[in-house]
Amino acid sequence: MGLTDCCRRTFAFTREILRQPAKGDGDLRFSDLGFFLRFARPIWKAGVLALVATAIVSALKTVLPLSIKVFIDNILLGEAPSSDAILAGAGGLLSSLDLLIVALLALGLLTGATDLARNYLTARFREGYAFNLQTALVEHVLSFPLSYFKSQQTGYIMSRLSDDVQILQYTISQYLPQIVANALYVAFTLVILSILSLSLTFVVLAFIPLYLLVNAVFVRRIRAATHRERERQAYVSRDLQEVISGIDTVKSHAAEDREVHKVSGTLRNMVDARIKNTMLSAFSEYFRIGTMSLMLVAVIWFGGNEVLAGAMTVGDFVAFAVYIMTFAPTVNTFFAFPVVMQPALTSAARLHELFGMHGESGAAPGAGGIVPGAVQGRIEFAGVWFGYDRSDWVLHDARFVIRPGEAVAVVGRTGAGKTTLINLILRAFAPQRGTITLDGHDLMSLDPQWLRRQISIVSQDLFLFHTTIEENIRYSRPEATVEEVVEAARRAQIHDEIVRLPDGYRTIVGERGTQLSVGQRQRVAIARAFLKDAPILILDEPTSALDLQTEDLIRRTLRTLVQGRTTILISHRPSLLELADRILAVEDGRVRECRDAGPGRGLTGYGDAPLWHGA
Numbered sequence: 001m002g003l004t005d006c007c008r009r010t011f012a013f014t015r016e017i018l019r020q021p022a023k024g025d026g027d028l029r030f031s032d033l034g035f036f037l038r039f040a041r042p043i044w045k046a047g048v049l050a051l052v053a054t055a056i057v058s059a060l061k062t063v064l065p066l067s068i069k070v071f072i073d074n075i076l077l078g079e080a081p082s083s084d085a086i087l088a089g090a091g092g093l094l095s096s097l098d099l100l101i102v103a104l105l106a107l108g109l110l111t112g113a114t115d116l117a118r119n120y121l122t123a124r125f126r127e128g129y130a131f132n133l134q135t136a137l138v139e140h141v142l143s144f145p146l147s148y149f150k151s152q153q154t155g156y157i158m159s160r161l162s163d164d165v166q167i168l169q170y171t172i173s174q175y176l177p178q179i180v181a182n183a184l185y186v187a188f189t190l191v192i193l194s195i196l197s198l199s200l201t202f203v204v205l206a207f208i209p210l211y212l213l214v215n216a217v218f219v220r221r222i223r224a225a226t227h228r229e230r231e232r233q234a235y236v237s238r239d240l241q242e243v244i245s246g247i248d249t250v251k252s253h254a255a256e257d258r259e260v261h262k263v264s265g266t267l268r269n270m271v272d273a274r275i276k277n278t279m280l281s282a283f284s285e286y287f288r289i290g291t292m293s294l295m296l297v298a299v300i301w302f303g304g305n306e307v308l309a310g311a312m313t314v315g316d317f318v319a320f321a322v323y324i325m326t327f328a329p330t331v332n333t334f335f336a337f338p339v340v341m342q343p344a345l346t347s348a349a350r351l352h353e354l355f356g357m358h359g360e361s362g363a364a365p366g367a368g369g370i371v372p373g374a375v376q377g378r379i380e381f382a383g384v385w386f387g388y389d390r391s392d393w394v395l396h397d398a399r400f401v402i403r404p405g406e407a408v409a410v411v412g413r414t415g416a417g418k419t420t421l422i423n424l425i426l427r428a429f430a431p432q433r434g435t436i437t438l439d440g441h442d443l444m445s446l447d448p449q450w451l452r453r454q455i456s457i458v459s460q461d462l463f464l465f466h467t468t469i470e471e472n473i474r475y476s477r478p479e480a481t482v483e484e485v486v487e488a489a490r491r492a493q494i495h496d497e498i499v500r501l502p503d504g505y506r507t508i509v510g511e512r513g514t515q516l517s518v519g520q521r522q523r524v525a526i527a528r529a530f531l532k533d534a535p536i537l538i539l540d541e542p543t544s545a546l547d548l549q550t551e552d553l554i555r556r557t558l559r560t561l562v563q564g565r566t567t568i569l570i571s572h573r574p575s576l577l578e579l580a581d582r583i584l585a586v587e588d589g590r591v592r593e594c595r596d597a598g599p600g601r602g603l604t605g606y607g608d609a610p611l612w613h614g615a
């Protein structure tokens with residue numbers, strides 16, 4: 001690459017990162033910050049005490065350099081005139097070096113002890129804040145409709161749930177105490193500087209607008225860049241999560257290279273965003289350091305002239321110079337806060353957006369919605385239209401009734417919309433038109449948690465937690481006794497296999513139940529349903545992973561499970577349809593009565609061929 005090319009690229013890169021960002025990229029209104037104060041309410045006392053301790057430490061640290069002035073003017077040069085009565089009084093008290101040293105030691109001890117208390121109080125406030133925020137966030141996100149989780153990838157949600165809170169917590173813990181300490185230090189030092197020399201203090205203050213200008217130019221750009229970086233980071237988490245959870249498929253297709261390529265593409269986008277963000281921050285830092293250097297030069301030039309003209313004592317000038325040497329970097333850091341706080345503000349904006357989304361019932365989990373006293377189990381679809389995408393209806397005007405205690409099989413071609421019917425009953429999605437009722441109550445008016453407590457599901461993609469078999473079965477009824485868990489396992493035909501395992505019911509099933517065979521997992525799900533004993537039962541391919549012999553056993557137990565419950569059964573296995581009293585067929589988005597079913601009621605027509613061949 002030639003020199004001109006290199007210059008051209010550098011210029012283009014600089015122009016690109018300095019471009020005015022579009023509105024809305026990670027914008028957080030100042031008023032939004034008030035929202036985050038609510039998480040500090042329960043721990044406000046620790047916060048206030050931490051602030052008080054910070055103020056005391058800053059004040060004590062500010063006094064320290066004055067000892068140089070006292071040493072030069074009062075001890076070294078004898079009685080020197082002081083510009084201020086308080087300083088003159090203090091100087092009078094510390095008239096010997098011994099006294100000065102004793103005062104300095106006492107000051108050091110006091111500062112150390114207060115600093116320790118400040119650290120403790122800050123840690124309590126910080127951790128308490130993170131705890132309150134994360135607990136509230138998890139509670140809020142878990143109240144989102146199932147459709148949210150079905151439409152977002154796990155890695156993306158995880159990134160928003162953990163990365164954003166971590167960054168907010170880190171920045172708050174790292175920088176917020178610093179901001180407060182620096183602001184106080186700047187305020188205290190300004191008071192002392194103005195006592196030492198008012199005219200020099202004005203010279204210092206004259207540089208503040210320059211700092212403000214630098215921030216005005218960079219802060220919004222850095223915020224937008226940080227927002228972009230964070231979104232891309234979430235995409236990386238999403239891709240990584242996907243490849244790790246789909247590792248079996250990846251390996252069986254020898255697709256490791258393809259996946260690495262895909263992840264590296266997303267990663268490259270994130271790295272690009274990071275470089276741009278870093279360069280923006282570096283630019284703003286250079287401008288701030290430039291301002292600081294100019295300020296130091298101006299102070300030395302003006303102050304030197306004042307001393308030469310006899311308008312200022314040497315002690316005052318040296319003390320001023322010592323103050324300004326620590327004051328200038330502090331001012332610099334203070335004005336850098338709007339920049340270094342950008343990751344936290346971006347995280348706050350993203351978290352605020354999450355908090356702004358409504359839960360299922362538009363309120364906290366469990367809140368809102370009717371909770372009927374008893375359940376008969378009558379389910380009615382009245383003119384239901386539904387499509388995941390409005391332009392593509394999966395169900396057109398679906399109308400049918402399932403009577404209490406009735407077992408209904410739903411058949412239809414793959415992709416016809418059978419699982420969609422179930423998703424609607426579970427209120428994972430809402431119909432665009434028409435209503436679905438349970439015992440006459442519109443599902444949308446019911447408390448979603450109550451509704452799901454009335455339904456047991458045995459589905460083809462069941463989820464097991466990384467814990468013991470016993471706990472996994474008990475998940476459907478946490479208060480169940482060991483005997484009840486064992487009884488449920490017996491009825492699901494899995495007890496004998498569980499007791500043959502080295503740790504029996506205490507066997508850890510592995511993440512997502514990977515240490516159990518698919519057939520075993522399916523029977524654990526059936527055991528859960530026995531234990532839950534809910535009035536409505538949904539069986540979505542409950543035996544798809546079982547061999548014919550085990551299926552035969554399970555069918556008999558399912559027959560017991562089905563009794564007295566309103567059951568909806570989806571299965572491509574003709575043998576299972578014996579469990580149903582009636583069959584509904586889903587075709588071209590419509591649901592129609594197919595024919596009566598049940599033992600000996602003419603099911604043989606389905607034979608071993610695919611269940612539904614159209615009308």
Ligand SMILES: Nc1ncnc2c1ncn2[C@@H]1O[C@H](COP(=O)(O)OP(=O)(O)OP(=O)(O)O)[C@@H](O)[C@H]1O
Nearest residue numbers: 150388389394412413414415416417418419420421
């Ligand atoms: N979460 C979703 N978002 C968008 N479209 C979806 C979603 N779930 C299903 N679909 C689409 O809706 C249609 C019906 O799917 P559904 O899973 O209900 O079919 P099904 O009859 O249960 O099929 P199968 O017998 O293969 O399980 C299909 O065209 C499918 O692609």
